[in-house]
Amino acid sequence: MAPRSKGLLSARTxxxxxxxxxxxxxxxxxxxxxxxxxxxxxxxxxxxxxxxxPRYRGKIGEIIEKRGTAYVVRIPVSKxxxxxxxxxxxHLERPAK
Numbered sequence: 001m002a003p004r005s006k007g008l009l010s011a012r013t014x015x016x017x018x019x020x021x022x023x024x025x026x027x028x029x030x031x032x033x034x035x036x037x038x039x040x041x042x043x044x045x046x047x048x049x050x051x052x053x054p055r056y057r058g059k060i061g062e063i064i065e066k067r068g069t070a071y072v073v074r075i076p077v078s079k080x081x082x083x084x085x086x087x088x089x090x091h092l093e094r095p096a097k
Contacts, residue, residue: 041095
């Protein structure tokens with residue numbers, strides 16, 4: 001018997017509502033543009049292929065670099081820990097003020 005997968009679609013996370021239908025993303029969602037220093041919220045949308053880890057859902061961070069069509073976002077996880085993650089632009093939104 002093969003070992004069980006621990007991927008994004010594994011049985012233990014199937015009950016979480018983590019995605020929307022990829023064909024429902026509008027054009028404005030796909031062509032958003034951000035600048036270095038902008039504050040953004042991470043909101044996973046679309047296909048499972050490139051979504052950030054669920055622990056970062058709703059977190060607010062600062063854009064520090066652009067890589068192709070994605071952005072590097074600095075997210076404070078705790079008082080002493082800061083993470084840098086690469087997030088495609090479709091999963092980023094401007095936070096509500």
